[in-house]
Amino acid sequence: MKKQIILPISDEQIKGLNAGDIVSISGVIYTARDAAHKRMDVTLETGGELPFDVRNQGIYYLGPTPARPGRIIGSAGPTSSYRMDKYTPMLLDRGLKVMIGKGRRGQNVIESMKKNCAVYFAATGGAAALLSNSIKNCEVIAYGDLGTEAIRRLTLDHMDAIVAIDCYGVDQYEKGQDEYLSSL
């Protein structure tokens, strides 16, 4: 049974999610990947303000293909999240609650997620055409010069994902593999 998530979500709801839960995500989320994270980091270090208020919001690690005429967005699947690990704790400390990506996270991120009550979802890497059908709105809101790496505000409609790491620090990549191996 899929758990329905409507963004933004409360700490109470985040606490109700456990690693391995299959979810369906709807609502508003922002895209950012390597270059946007680096720029946000420099902005904060030099005393500037982030291009959007990350409090209670989510980031989807995504750089889509260009939208063909008549489409909202091009193919849009998750990129590897660990490349953002260096920047993630400072965003979690500022109130970021949700991340969507794929692959492992560093211990620094997991500790910060526990401290700040945040959740990390994984979408299926390489299922980008399929995942793009769950995006109902897309608007570039900052860093337009970065092209595919610009920050976009997306509206999701029932996008399938898995709770990869929950707010208790349980990592489904480790747990799932251990469970599979012990089932043999």
Add this chain to the structure above:
Amino acid sequence: MKNITGEEITYAVSNAFKRANVDIPASIEEKICNNIMIESGDTPKAILKQIADNYELARKDRLPLCQDCGMAIVFAEVGQEVYIKGDFENAVQEGIRKAYTEYYLRKSVVKDPIFDRSNTEDNTPGIIYTRLIPGDQLKITVAAKGFGSENCSNVRMFLPADTIDDIKEYIVETVKQAGPNTCPPVIVGVGIGGTMDKAAVMAKQATIRDISIRNSDIRYEKLENEILQMINRTGIGPGGFGGRTTALAVNIEQYATHIASVPVAVNLCCHVSRHAAVIL
């Protein structure tokens, strides 16, 4: 003597990249679909089903299979009796430019790795490997290589004193280290022998060899099968959430090497292995 123009090369390269980005090779699709039945857990089954649905949707709606349309790699085998009218490398780069700008593919190339990471806006330059062969044909094989898996690739120079088990363990360990980050199930391209660079290029070529084709040397075929079994016993599974299907194939390419060394390169490729070939 056969004449081939730069325009013909540009068109062929462009068309091949367009096809490669939307049409998954049949052997990969078949393997993914078969493994939905082989997996026992709900999560690995659901992930493989999503992957299979994505293949179908991309083909039907002509959408890129993955948002990372990769760095463009071209292997050209040029017949010695072919006369190319125009600048060959420019014609290939123009084909890449045309494909990525006209077919709504993502441009993922930056101008300089360190000092200028601004996007070139047309996915050029691609990487071109050219080999002269007998005959009057020009064979062009293109690959759109995603970097989630490229980042997890590795090269190690083994010594003649190292054992075959050391090499097997290294290859399996490379896949384990990568874990979920490569978008498993993966195709494991391995180059053994030559020099460091030769091994790496062979590993890349191995990732685009059809997964239904085994190494023609029975000793290497056995090695491919053994390593595949070892990888599929790691439990990484689809998406990295546990399961049987971690790799779809281990493809090895080998070459003679120096008395002092056993170079081994492992180039990982996600399940969306995009490649296409054309003969002019």
